[in-house]
Amino acid sequence: MTIAVPAQIAERRSLKIDFTWPVLITFALLLCVLVILPVTWLVIYSLSSVDEVTKAREFTLAHFANLFTDPEFVNPLITTLVVAVSSSTACCVIAAPMGWLVARTDLPYTRAIRALVTASFVTPPFLGAIAWEILAAPNSGLLNQLYRFVTGAEQGEYLFNIYSLPGLIFVIACYTFPYIFVLIANALDRIPGDLEDASAILGGKTWTTAWKVTIPLALPALLAGVLIAFLQAMILFGSPAILALPAGFHTMTTKIWSLFQYPPKPELAAAASLPLLVVTVLLLRGQAMILGRKGYSIVGGKGADPRLIKLGWFVVPAMGFVAIVLMMPVFLPYFALFNAAFSPIATTLLTPLNFTLHNLHFTFFELSSTQVALKNTFILGSLAATLGTVLALVISYITAREAVTGHRFLGFLATAPIAIPGIVLGVGLFLSYTRPPFVLYGTLWILLIAYITIELPAAYQQLQSAFRAVHSELEDASRILGATRLRTLRDVTAPLLRTSVIATWCFIFVSVIRELSAAIMLFTSETKVVSVLIFDLKESGDLGAIAVLGLSMLLLTFTVVILMNRIPGFGGTRLRNT
Template sequence: MTTQTGITRLIVSPQRFLNRWFGKYDFSFVFWIGFILILLLLIGLPSYWLVLRSLMQVNESGFTLSNYIEVLTNPRFRQAALNSLILATGTGVLSILIGVPLAWATTRTNMPLRGLIRILLLGAFSMPTFLGGIAWILLAAPTSGWLNRVFVELTGTEKGPLDVYTMLGAIFVVGIYSFQYVFLMVSSALEFVSSELEDAATVLGAGTLATTFRITLPLVLPAIISGFILSFLEAIALFGSPTLILIPARINIVTTEIWQQFQYPSNVELASAFSICLVVLTAALLLLQRRLLARKGYTTLTGKAGRKRLIDLGYWKWIFLAFCLLVATLSLFLPVYVLLRTALSKSWGRPLDASNLTLAWFEDVLFKQPFTSVAIQNTLVYAAGAATFAMLVGIAIAYIVNRKLVRFYQVLGFLPMLPLAIPGIVIAVGIFSAYSRPPLVM
């Protein structure tokens, strides 16, 4: 109990905590500098090793730009970069097309079951995209997919219409697990938009559609753009689900190319150069976002607290409800069903009847596999530790930036966004670069 009290005092009031142990000296600046150094270490160290290793010659001493020249001139690498841009852009556009209507319907209209829809969409957000990719392979594989087999049985055709092993299939799978970024940001922004401007537009003769596109959505444009950026970065940084879908289709993307550079014979220098190019690309996108949003102001000024009025959609509310349920089915119900159906089947290709039901797979995973319990424990410890650490550092940095405690607070506010531009596999390259080979002696 004493430890918890001390930690609570340290977070809530660092100066009071330090005064208790060191007297009436102002140590708060040292406390904040410590968090700044932690942030710089977390971001700067992998970046330093990436840059250093990308400039090294393979199996030789000295520096060179040949790795960057190879990345920029090799047609295979250029095609992989183009494929990643197509995947990320398609995912961002799909996220807007799904997330914005859902956010508007659940926050500004009288659509039924708004609370339930929000819970279902957030439930889909909790499903890892890797599991979603596996589920949709089971659902939409060209010959063995469950949806294709149902279509063949119903129509008598030889082949179903769905093929997840395409770029469109990858965009769809990644998009239905990334649109929640747009949904969350836009719905939160819409909660703070007053209905007064919408009422004024209605009095002047504007319809619901015109008011939405000319008044409501422009006010939440920063949230829409931010959601697009997050969805874009999520797609361009993903490795698991795009690898499962695109490698069988012989479509390479940046993350799979970086991974392939670690296959024998490994080329860490080339992988580092490729990673730096990816970081520069996505960091430039973040800077572009800031420039676009800095040109206009998006603050709504009123003389009193804003009122909230739900828009009556009439019979259209049922159409929006059907759209919301369709999205929930594609992102949550169908994937969970097919995963559960496969896990409970002796043979997943056979019908799910009494003779095909089994719990043997759960017994094998939970009790017979020697590393399952250890893996679950490690995952929980790693997740809880990472979340706690990120929360403490994030709160401290946000406090420093908002209170303008240091001169370079604007730069400090941009630095936490950079990890969004650094895929996990790129960070792994940086760590591998630091420990796989002694650094050059300068």
């Protein structure tokens, strides 16, 4: 998915075009504005303060001193690290065996399992967090009610308390494990069967082969997955805002957000954002190093199909394990949302007697923000997906075909936003676009820029690998037969890339719909999106309306995904290099 695979430098015939420099400069400038402008303002703000008398901006290190000494910031920083380490470890423990079961054993229903993992990936984490409140709030949670009902435990006793550090870690893990699962499953899919055959021929038993050959080959992907899970857990805003604040603690993202409450302290917020940025950059470097060094041994070279290990009787516990894992992000939360949408009270079990359409009516016919938010979300989703795909397409064409000199710099710029967490980008864009020359705050444009910037790296990497998969020989053949470059693109390259382009479009669309952390910094009353509306409703405790909006959001997402094909990497085979 979002793995930074360094460009493989094959000495290929360089296809220079006439307007090399204009293209490069235009796109480089565009990317600079997208990426460098917000980061620059972040750095300037974090290192300065406004003098009360002269109103001039002056250099200071006070914000950073404050950040690393005041327990009000040190505690959230520590909490964030604890959350990120524990949830990525938990993800790894769950997702790695599951990925192996799905890719390498004769476990049945693997298509369905992969589809359900996709479902947990497209579920917005904040929606999952709200659903888990309905399930596992200590007193009213459906699961705790069930526990008391079954065991006859006293009122006030509970099995789970979602408003706690472990609760938060659990919910974050629920929605980050797909990242590891996908990387592991795809890596295992790619391991050629002949390597395992070799082990078998040399006398290795099934399990020895798995332990000595398969697992070591998958290890780089696992490490990469853990890093991504760590990053996701670190930069998530919605889940901690929903689960940590009621329990009385902050993470870095909620702290940064709270610095924008009245009176806003943008300088301190900028300073608090930079550690997240630095950690992200460092981790991504680490990930690239790991992948760069080891990942290649298994890429390329068509081998025999992977050998599936026969599970035998072990299929029963294996299936049970997978079912339980999938209960957590998908079945249980969806059930909770459905219950909340049609029951008079979110935590009262739905029966035919208490079934009500009140929430549906309220959300669609009384709530005046619903239409605006749905419209904005849809416009932004489609525009960001379209423009993002076009931008990624052009850049990946240039880099994959090495069409202009300096293409690597373009590739770097397109990948760079991956290092900017959503909330940090939100702060940066807010600082950049509330002042001349670009006053975009209050318009949909600022959100559009945010979304395109956030999704560009993933889109670029997907399309770049797709371009690599289409061998330039095909294009060359067309050119040799007399077609122009444009005609070649239209008749040869475009049809071959169609699926990838659609998949990328879908990926951006879905990601935009579930995005909250940048939007929460940038919206105004007229540019509200559904995720922000749900968060607003959450703060006043309107669970029924949230459930209805959340389910509509999921419905929209799944419709788009199903209509437009599939998300790359999740069960699809079209984007593989082999």
